[in-house]
Amino acid sequence: MFRQYIVLLFFICISLSNSNRISLVGNDWTITDNINHTAQGRVPGTVHTILLADGQIPEPYADYNDVTFRYLVHTKWVFTKKFNLTSDFLAYNHTIIHLEQIDTVSNITINGCPVGRTHSMFIPHTFNIENSCLKLENTIQIDFDSPVLYALQESIAYNVTVPPTCTPDAQNGECHVQFIRKEPCSFSWDWGPSFAPIGITRDIYLEATNASDITIQLESINVASYDATQKTWRADVMLSSNNDPFSSTLKFVLENTTWSYEAVVPFTKNVSLSINIPDNQVARWWPNGYGDQRLYTLSISNKGTPIGSRVIGFRTVELVQENYGAGINGTSFYFSINSKPIYIKGSNWIPSDSFQERVSDEKLERLLRSGQVAHMNMLRIWGGGIYERDSFYEMTDRLGIMLWHDFMFACALYPVDEPFLNRVHEEVIHQVKRLQSHASIVIWAGNNENEAAVAQNWYGVAPADMNRTKDEYRKLYVDTVMVAVKEMDKGTNRPFVTSSPSNGLESITENYIATDPQSSLYGDVHFYGWKDDSWDTTTYPISRFLSESGIQSMPSLDTWFEVTKNVSDLSFNSSFVLHREHSSGQTIAMKVHIEQNLPLPKTNDSLNNFGQFIYLSQINQAMTMKSISDFCRVHSSKDMINNKTSEGNTMGLMYWQINDIWQAPTWSTIEYGLKWKMSHYYIQHAYAPVYPIATLTPYLANATDENAQISLYIINELSNKIRGTLICEVRSLDTFTPRISYGSDVSMDSPGTQHVDNLPYALLMKRANCMDSSKCLMHCGFNYNQEHIGQTLFFSQPKNYELSNPNLKIESFKQISPTDFNITITVERPALFVWLDVSANITGYFSRNGFHMFEPTTTVGFHSWTPLTDFNQANFDLRHMSLFDVTLP
Numbered sequence: 001m002f003r004q005y006i007v008l009l010f011f012i013c014i015s016l017s018n019s020n021r022i023s024l025v026g027n028d029w030t031i032t033d034n035i036n037h038t039a040q041g042r043v044p045g046t047v048h049t050i051l052l053a054d055g056q057i058p059e060p061y062a063d064y065n066d067v068t069f070r071y072l073v074h075t076k077w078v079f080t081k082k083f084n085l086t087s088d089f090l091a092y093n094h095t096i097i098h099l100e101q102i103d104t105v106s107n108i109t110i111n112g113c114p115v116g117r118t119h120s121m122f123i124p125h126t127f128n129i130e131n132s133c134l135k136l137e138n139t140i141q142i143d144f145d146s147p148v149l150y151a152l153q154e155s156i157a158y159n160v161t162v163p164p165t166c167t168p169d170a171q172n173g174e175c176h177v178q179f180i181r182k183e184p185c186s187f188s189w190d191w192g193p194s195f196a197p198i199g200i201t202r203d204i205y206l207e208a209t210n211a212s213d214i215t216i217q218l219e220s221i222n223v224a225s226y227d228a229t230q231k232t233w234r235a236d237v238m239l240s241s242n243n244d245p246f247s248s249t250l251k252f253v254l255e256n257t258t259w260s261y262e263a264v265v266p267f268t269k270n271v272s273l274s275i276n277i278p279d280n281q282v283a284r285w286w287p288n289g290y291g292d293q294r295l296y297t298l299s300i301s302n303k304g305t306p307i308g309s310r311v312i313g314f315r316t317v318e319l320v321q322e323n324y325g326a327g328i329n330g331t332s333f334y335f336s337i338n339s340k341p342i343y344i345k346g347s348n349w350i351p352s353d354s355f356q357e358r359v360s361d362e363k364l365e366r367l368l369r370s371g372q373v374a375h376m377n378m379l380r381i382w383g384g385g386i387y388e389r390d391s392f393y394e395m396t397d398r399l400g401i402m403l404w405h406d407f408m409f410a411c412a413l414y415p416v417d418e419p420f421l422n423r424v425h426e427e428v429i430h431q432v433k434r435l436q437s438h439a440s441i442v443i444w445a446g447n448n449e450n451e452a453a454v455a456q457n458w459y460g461v462a463p464a465d466m467n468r469t470k471d472e473y474r475k476l477y478v479d480t481v482m483v484a485v486k487e488m489d490k491g492t493n494r495p496f497v498t499s500s501p502s503n504g505l506e507s508i509t510e511n512y513i514a515t516d517p518q519s520s521l522y523g524d525v526h527f528y529g530w531k532d533d534s535w536d537t538t539t540y541p542i543s544r545f546l547s548e549s550g551i552q553s554m555p556s557l558d559t560w561f562e563v564t565k566n567v568s569d570l571s572f573n574s575s576f577v578l579h580r581e582h583s584s585g586q587t588i589a590m591k592v593h594i595e596q597n598l599p600l601p602k603t604n605d606s607l608n609n610f611g612q613f614i615y616l617s618q619i620n621q622a623m624t625m626k627s628i629s630d631f632c633r634v635h636s637s638k639d640m641i642n643n644k645t646s647e648g649n650t651m652g653l654m655y656w657q658i659n660d661i662w663q664a665p666t667w668s669t670i671e672y673g674l675k676w677k678m679s680h681y682y683i684q685h686a687y688a689p690v691y692p693i694a695t696l697t698p699y700l701a702n703a704t705d706e707n708a709q710i711s712l713y714i715i716n717e718l719s720n721k722i723r724g725t726l727i728c729e730v731r732s733l734d735t736f737t738p739r740i741s742y743g744s745d746v747s748m749d750s751p752g753t754q755h756v757d758n759l760p761y762a763l764l765m766k767r768a769n770c771m772d773s774s775k776c777l778m779h780c781g782f783n784y785n786q787e788h789i790g791q792t793l794f795f796s797q798p799k800n801y802e803l804s805n806p807n808l809k810i811e812s813f814k815q816i817s818p819t820d821f822n823i824t825i826t827v828e829r830p831a832l833f834v835w836l837d838v839s840a841n842i843t844g845y846f847s848r849n850g851f852h853m854f855e856p857t858t859t860v861g862f863h864s865w866t867p868l869t870d871f872n873q874a875n876f877d878l879r880h881m882s883l884f885d886v887t888l889p
Contacts, residue, residue: 020088020089020092020207020208020209021205021206021207021208022083022085022089022205022206022207022208023203023204023205024043024081024083024140024204024205024206025042025043025044025203025204025205026042026043026081027040027041027042028040028081028082029041029042029043029045029050029079029080029081029200030079030080030081031047031050031051031077031078031079031080031199032077032078033047033072033075033076033077033078034076034078035075036071037051037056037072039051039054039056040054041053041054043079043081043199043200043204044199044200044201044202044203044204044357045199045200045201045357046103046197046198046199046200046201046355046357047072047073047077047197047198047199048060048069048072048195048197048355049199049355049357049358050199051072057069059563060195060354060355061193061354061562061563061662061663062562062563062564063563063564063576064576064579066172066193066194066195067172067579069195070174070194072198073146073147073148073195073196073197073198074146074148074149075146076143076144076145076146077143077144077198077199078141078142078143078144079141079142079144079199079200080139080140080141080142081139081140082137082138082139083138083139083140084136084137084138085134085135085136085138085206086136087136089208090131090134090135090136092208092209092210093131093210093211094128094208094209094210094211095128095129095131095134095206095207095208096126096127096128096129096206096207096208097110097115097116097126097127097129097140097204097205097206097207098124098125098126098203098204098205098206098207099118099124099125099126099200099202099203099204100124100202100203100204101121101124101200101201101202102118102121102125102142102199102200102201102204103121103147103182103183103197103198103199103200103201104118104119104120104121104144104147104150104180104181104182104198105117105118105119105144105145105147105150105180106118106142106143106144106145107142107143108127108140108141108142108143109140109141109143110129110133110134110138110139110140110141111133111134111135111138111139112133113129113130113132113133115127115129115133119181119423120181120182120423120426120427121181121182121183121201121386122181122386122387122408122427122430122431123423123426123427123430123431124430129206142200144198144199146198147180147182147186147196147198148174148175148187148196150179150180151174151175151176151177151179151180151187152175152176152179154176154179154180154415155175155176155179158179158415158417160415162176162178162179162412162413162414162415163412163413163459163460163461164411164412164413164459167187167188167189167194168190168584169584170190170581170582170583170584171188171189171190171194171582172188172193172194172579172582173187173188173189173194174187174188174194174196175187177412178412178413178414178415179415179420181408181423181424181427182196183351183384183385183386183408184383184384184385184408184409184410184411184412185350185351185384185385185410185661186354188582189384189582190582190583191350191582191583191657191660191661191664191666191667191668192350192351192354192582192661192662192664192666193354193582193661193662195354195355197354197355199357201356201357202389214241214243214246215241215242215243216239216240216241216248216267216302216307217239217240217241217307217308218237218238218239218300218307218308218309218310219238219239219240219270219433220236220237220238220310220433220434220436220437220488221235221236221237221238221298221310221312221436221437222235222236222436222437222489222490222491223235223312223313223314223315223437223439223491223493224236224274224489224490224491224492224493225316225491225492225493226279226314226316226493227276230276231278231279231280232276232277232278232279233276233277233278233279233282233314234274234275234276234491235274235275235276235277235298235312236272236273236274236490236491237252237272237273237274237275237300238270238271238272238433239265239267239270239271239273239300239307240269240270240271241267241269241271242269243267245266245267245268246266246267247264247265247266247267248264248265248267248302249262249263249264249265249302249303250262250263250264250265250300250301250302250307251300251301251302251303252275252298252299252300253298253299253300253301254277254281254282254296254297254298255296255297255298255299256296256297257281257282257296258281259277259278259281261275263275277314279314282294282296282314283314284314284315284338285313285314285315285397285400285439286315286337286338286400287337287342287377287378287400287401287402288372288375288376288377288399288400288401289375289377289400289689289717290337290340290342290377290400290717290719293313293397293398293399293400293439294313294314295311295312295313295397295398295439296311296312296313296314297309297310297311297312298310298311298312310437311394311397311437312437312439313397313438313439313440314439315337315338315439315493316336316337316338316339316493317335317336317337317442317443317493317494317495318335318336318339318495319333319334319335319336319443319495319497319504320332320333320334320335320336320341321333321504321505321522321523324638324641324646324649327643328641328643328646329521329646330506330519330520330521330522330544330646331504331505331506331521331522331544332544332638332649332651333504333522333523333524333544333545333651334544334545334649334651334652335378335402335442335443335651335652337402337442341651342377342651343633343636343651343652343717344377344378344402344545344651344652344653344654345375345376345377345378345629345652345653345687346371346376346377346378346379346380346401346402346404346652346653346654346655347371347376347379347380347654347655347656347657347658347669347683348379348380348382348547348548348654348655348656348657348658349379349380349381349382349385349657349658349659350382350384350385350657350659350660350661351385351386351661352364352367352659352660352661352672353661353662354661354662356386356389361391361395363674364388364391364392364395365395366674366843366865367658367659367670367674368392368395368396368399368401369399370658370670370674370676370680370845371399371401371658372399372400372401373684373845374680374683374684374687375684375687375688375689376401376658376687377400377401377402378401378402378403378404378442378652378654379396379401379402379403379404379654379658380403380404380405380406380500380547380548380654381403381404381405381406382406382410382448382657383406383407383408383409383410383445383447383448383500384408384410384411384448385408386408387408387431387434387435390434393435393438393440393441394438396438396440397438397439397440400440401440402440402441402442403438403440403441403442403443404442404443404445404500404547404654405435405441405443405444405445406445406446406447406448406500407427407428407431407444407445407446407447407481408427409446409447409448409450409476409477409481410447410448410449410450411448411449411450411453412450412453413450413453413454413459413461413469413472413473414472414476416472416475416476421475421476421480424476424480424481424484425480425483425484428480428481428484428485428488429484429487429488432444432484432485432488432489433488436488436489436494441494442494442495443494443495443496443497444485444489444494444495444496444497445496445497445498445499445500446477446478446481446482446496446497446498446499447477447481447498447499447500448499448500449499449500449501449526450473450477450499451473451498451499451501451502451507451512451513451514451517452499452501452517452518452526454469454470454473454513455513455514455515455516455517456517470511470513473512473513474511474512474513477498477499477512478498478512481498482496482498497523498512499517500524500526500547500548501517501518501523501524501525501526501547501548502514502517502523502524503516503517503519503522503523504522504523504524505522506519506522506523507522507523520541520542520543520544520647521544521646521647522544523544523545524543524544524545524546524547524652525541525543525544525545525546525547525548526546526547526548526549527540527541527543527546527548527549528548528549528550528551528656529549529551530551530552530586530589530593531589533593533596533597534551534593534620534623534624534627535596535597535623535624535627535797536627536699536700537627537628537630537631537695537699538698538699540627540628540631541647542631542635542642542645542647542648542650543647543650544649544650544651545650545651545652546628546632546650546652546653546654547652547654548654548655548656549628549653549655549656550621550624550625550628550655550656550657550667551590551593551620551621551624551625551667552583552586552589552590552617552621552665552666552667553590553614553617553618553620553621553665553666553667553677553678553679554590554613554614554617554618554665555614555660555663555664555665555666555671555672555675555677556614556671556675556677556837557570557607557610557611557614558673558675558837558839558840559663559671559672559673559675559840560663561840562663562672562673562840563580563662563663564576567606567607568606570606570607570610571606571609571610572587572591572609572610572613573587577665580663580664580665581664581665582664586665587665590617590620590665591613593620593624594613594616594617594620596797597620597623597797597798597799598616598619598620598797598798598799598883598886599798599799599803599883599886599887600616600886601613601616601886602886602887602888602889603888603889604889612885612886615833615835615881615886616886617665618677618678618679618850619678619833619850619883621669621677621678621679622677622678622679622681622682622850623682624679625655625669625679625682625683625686626682626685626686628653628655629653629655629683629686629687630686630693630695631650632650632652632653633650633653633686633691633693633715633753634693634695634713634715634753635647635648635649635650636649636650636651636715636753637649637752637753639753640753655667655669655683657669658670658680660672669683673840673843674843674865675840675843676845676846676849678833678835678849678850680845681845681846681848681849681850681851682850684848685789685848688789689716689717689718690714690715690716690717690718690722690782690784690787690789691714691715691782691789691791692712692713692714692715692726692780692781692782692789692790692791693712693713693714693715693791694710694711694712694713694728694778694780694791694793695710695711695713695793696708696709696710696761696793696795697709697711700773700795700796700797701761701773701795702773703761703762703765703770703771703772703773703795704762704765704771705761705762706760706762708760708761708762709758709759709760709761710758710759710761710764710778710793711755711757711758711759712726712728712744712755712756712757712758712759712780713753713754713755713756714726714746714748714753714754714756714782715753716748716750716751716752716753716754717751718751719750719751721747721748721749721750722746722747722748722784722785723745723746723747723784723785724745724746724782724783724784724785725743725744725745725746725782725783725784726743726744726745726746726756726780726781726782727741727742727743727780727781727782727783728741728742728743728759728778728779728780728781729741729742729778729779729780730764730765730768730770730776730777730778731776731777731778731779731830731854732770732775732776732777732830733777733801733802733803733804733829733830733832734802734804734829734830735829735830736829736830736854736855736856738779739768739769739770739776740764740767740768742757742759742764744756744757746782746784765795770795772796773795773796773800774795774796774797774800774801774802775801775802776795777792777793777794777795777801778792778793778795779791779792779793779852779854780792780793792852798832798833798883801832803832803883803884803887804829804884805828805829805884806827806828806829806830806831806853806882806884807827807828807829808825808826808827808831808834808853808880808881808882808884809825809826809827810823810824810825810878810880811824811825811826811857812824813876813878815868815871818864818867818868818869819844819863819864819865819866819867819868820861820862820863820864821861821862821864822859822860822861822862823836823846823859823860823861823862823878824857824858824859825853825857825858825859825860825880826856826857827853827856828856830852830853830854831852831853831882831883831884832852832882832883832884833850833851833852833882833883834849834850834851834852834853834880834881834882835849835850835880835881835882836849836860836862836878836879836880837878837879837880838862838876838877838878838879839875839876839877842864842868842876843864843865843866844862844863844864844865845862845863846860846861846862846863847860847861847862847863848860853882
């Protein structure tokens with residue numbers, strides 16, 4: 001027995017050192033549709049990007065090409081590659097092909113031998129290759145079905161209509177996307193194009209071993225729970241082997257600590273075991289703004305031979321849903337991390353390109369850092385997109401950005417036949433197993449908006465079919481998705497909700513489909529007030545948690561010039577702009593909102609007029625996002641719960657959306673090319689950990705309204721005490737001298753919301769000699785712990801203010817490091833919405849932007865993402881404007 005054990009360990013070591021891989025990535029793939037196109041190109045790649053690189057089509061994002069090239073995915077495609085193998089490789093007796101991601105439905109053959117068929121882009125595929133099929137010279141062929149025709153055929157075969165059948169006309173999209181396990185928004189969405197890519201989008205390789213060799217694979221590590229009594233962390237480890245049953249002594253080491261552990265592990269295919277790690281060996285992982293993001297590598301080896309490792313973090317997660325007690329209806333809904341309640345400041349994340357092979361890690365890093373710099377602590381991976389690549393989650397771990405992670409189901413009913421459910425089960429198992437080691441993922445959600453769609457019957461299901469529809473909803477998200485999640489993620493450190501929005505525990509009591517999944521007294525809410533004045537916070541619900549809300553804006557002129565060179569395309573209501581607007585009525589709504597609050601451009605120069613409308617649309621979005629954020633933060637405290645309505649204790653905002661998939665009017669705060677819109681600067685300001693808020697009630701009250709009042713608050717998220725002074729000044733726009741000032745000392749010993757004071761509006765306006773609201777505004781500054789943050793409250797819409805030329809100038813421009821610059825700006829009188837911009841070829845962000853100047857001079861920093869060693873001020877092309885410029889003819 002002892003001798004057999006030694007031999008067994010020998011075979012394990014041999015198998016781990018003698019596996020052989022042959023990469024099939026490269027520039028030597030040939031693709032053809034056998035009709036219009038044959039090209040040679042690179043894999044990872046898709047039809048569009050390979051044809052683009054080969055010069056057969058222009059940039060897919062340019063002009064009307066999203067429609068022009070629809071034919072490319074309405075037909076079959078064949079990908080082929082010739083590759084050589086050595087005699088040493090052929091000497092192995094077991095060969096597998098690995099496809100990390102393939103998009104989507106295909107048949108694979110090697111040298112004419114059938115290898116396998118793929119049906120999903122959301123799982124990797126591995127297939128055995130018969131030894132007799134491999135030679136020294138080989139050809140792999142992958143025959144792709146049209147995803148559009150496949151989805152259509154599957155919908156016909158299903159024999160029951162599953163709505164919605166197609167996307168709205170404005171989206172220029174494809175139909176029946178719910179019948180294919182492919183990125184849902186690749187068939188179009190109300191902010192993105194329909195390209196439905198076909199191709200091989202991640203790694204592909206052959207791996208050879210000897211069947212007699214014993215192999216051990218590390219499948220997953222999950223920091224599952226914390227035992228406060230024993231002061232230990234439970235880490236669940238999953239391992240696998242394809243060999244007959246055997247045992248092996250494994251060593252577990254938590255690197256950069258003194259902790260290690262050895263155990264004899266019996267293998268029968270899949271093995272799950274739990275190990276306990278003492279709390280005194282590790283430091284906690286905290287979200288951005290609350291502490292450090294300590295990460296540790298847990299490695300597993302067999303007698304010094306590595307098996308695998310994962311980077312993990314130690315944190316507890318609780319989704320607190322508690323009753324409030326007598327007189328208050330509903331339950332709370334907030335995240336407690338390491339037993340500390342966290343106010344969520346975040347956004348929603350969509351795919352950052354229609355073609356994932358051209359998304360660099362550098363772009364992902366800059367987008368995520370833009371969130372971190374803006375004080376975000378959570379992003380929601382939205383259910384109509386993709387499961388991101390491994391490096392994305394490594395970045396969020398490192399940056400402290402928590403993830404609310406949907407599974408990829410959105411805004412549709414779905415089939416529930418056995419083959420479909422089996423694929424979903426496999427997908428969820430794989431993705432949870434792949435991702436659960438990441439400390440940043442703090443919640444799983446079954447879908448986007450499908451509970452609301454069923455409960456409110458968005459798709460006009462006949463009453464006679466509604467019970468079946470509800471049963472099918474539960475069959476997919478409860479009996480399949482939730483069961484698979486709990487099968488893999490057995491801990492207590494990552495909750496699951498079946499949908500977003502939902503009423504959380506209340507939805508469960510109503511058999512997972514609440515009568516009103518958008519209740520403001522439970523769970524999370526999605527709300528878009530684009531039909532109302534979005535600056536007016538009284539139009540927003542006071543929810544427990546606002547997980548979607550926002551408004552559209554136009555991207556910059558630089559971004560428009562990336563997709564059209566035709567200046568006639570660049571006007572607010574041009575056919576090209578309307579073509580890129582995929583949400584019906586939003587362009588009109590955008591203009592109505594601008595007209596409600598801002599002056600309209602007067603210039604007759606068409607391009608200048610469009611540029612000013614872009615500027616105004618970004619002001620409108622910025623002010624809307626500020627209004628939403630201020631509204632949520634004011635109502636975050638339990639003390640703010642309205643005893644009559646039970647509304648309040650809003651513990652999070654994730655606005656829609658941080659990033660763009662292409663160049664178009666959308667809800668994003670960062671443009672496709674990484675330029676920050678004005679709204680992202682406003683989010684950065686509104687998400688500050690210490691933040692003053694001033695509100696006027698009622699909204700835009702008359703200056704003589706004796707019942708109106710200004711309420712002043714300080715929001716504090718810091719654990720340490722803060723001491724400071726809040727100074728608020730009533731100002732006009734014709735002088736830098738304030739008309740009247742108010743000051744108050746503020747002391748806060750713990751995080752929370754402090755109501756500083758209520759000021760009688762009519763009396764204040766009278767003392768300031770402002771008999772008309774449009775003559776004055778209020779600017780507050782809070783100085784605390786050697787920090788300063790400001791806040792501006794308009795008493796009337798900016799369009800009603802009399803604007804004078806501030807004579808805005810760039811006084812100086814100085815490079816202080818390869819990546820950082822200081823810009824000094826001067827004005828002769830106050831200026832509103834001062835906007836700075838740089839040339840399109842320079843990517844970075846300003847320290848602030850879209851700000852108001854109430855002093856003659858200010859300095860703004862600019863941080864470039866890359867060092868500018870050959871800096872030339874002319875090439876930097878620094879541009880500036882203020883709201884006054886819109887009033888010029």
